[in-house]
Amino acid sequence: xxxxxxxxxxxxxxxxxxxxxxxxxxxxPRALYAELRARxxxxxxASRLRVAVNGEFADWHLALADGDEIVFxxxxxxx
Amino acid sequence: MKQFLLCPDVLDPQQLAQKLSxxxxxxxxxxxxxxxxxxxxxxxxxxxxxxxxxLAEIEGARILMEASEKFAIEHACCAHRVGxxxxxxxxxWVGVSSAHRDAAFACCRYIIDExxxxxxxxxxxxxxxxxxxxxxxxxxxxxxx
Numbered sequence: 277x278x279x280x281x282x283x284x285x286x287x288x289x290x291x292x293x294x295x296x297x298x299x300x301x302x303x304x305p306r307a308l309y310a311e312l313r314a315r316x317x318x319x320x321x322a323s324r325l326r327v328a329v330n331g332e333f334a335d336w337h338l339a340l341a342d343g344d345e346i347v348f349x350x351x352x353x354x355x
Numbered sequence: 356m357k358q359f360l361l362c363p364d365v366l367d368p369q370q371l372a373q374k375l376s377x378x379x380x381x382x383x384x385x386x387x388x389x390x391x392x393x394x395x396x397x398x399x400x401x402x403x404x405x406x407x408x409x410l411a412e413i414e415g416a417r418i419l420m421e422a423s424e425k426f427a428i429e430h431a432c433c434a435h436r437v438g439x440x441x442x443x444x445x446x447x448w449v450g451v452s453s454a455h456r457d458a459a460f461a462c463c464r465y466i467i468d469e470x471x472x473x474x475x476x477x478x479x480x481x482x483x484x485x486x487x488x489x490x491x492x493x494x495x496x497x498x499x500x
Contacts, residue, residue: 354476
């Protein structure tokens with residue numbers, strides 16, 4: 277599977293990019309975050325994040341499809 | 356009218372308020388969130404807001420839809436800045452018009468509280484000592500120390 281990953285805020289700083297393409301055998305956001313956390317050294321635990329797939333909030337156990345855009349959302353701080 | 360706006364440029368409260376006028380509205384309430392010069396005892400020089408625009412606009416519109424269902428209002432609007440802001444700049448503006456004041460006050464409060472909790476926008480504070488840091492909703496740092 278090939279995914280487009282977009283990063284914001286502290287995750288973008290730690291990944292060193294705002295977007296990347298990622299190839300993996302994994303097809304669940306929760307497992308994917310663990311893999312990316314090991315790769316990039318993300319300090320935020322998954323319990324602090326929300327996940328969005330193709331521009332909408334999604335479940336951590338959603339079955340991902342090839343080509344999906346996935347965003348792990350750090351705690352927001354607007355306003 | 357688009358009710359939730361992400362704006363790269365300076366917000367103009369008068370222009371935003373004009374969109375909310377209604378002959379049925381006896382009340383108009385607005386809230387301005389501004390950039391202050393201190394947070395957690397550190398001197399702040401400027402802020403940067405970053406948004407996941409596609410989802411921020413969906414979630415912002417959802418909050419305004421909920422607000423119009425919960426409260427007896429005429430119109431509501433929320434505009435949030437993105438990009439670099441200076442001290443004193445308006446970061447977020449909420450305006451509500453309604454027949455009576457109770458609904459306008461309550462609805463305005465609801466909108467700003469929900470926006471701060473739910474809309475994917477992140478604040479990066481740049482401090483006088485040259486450091487910067489992303490903040491949590493309660494204004495504490497993501498990575499303390």
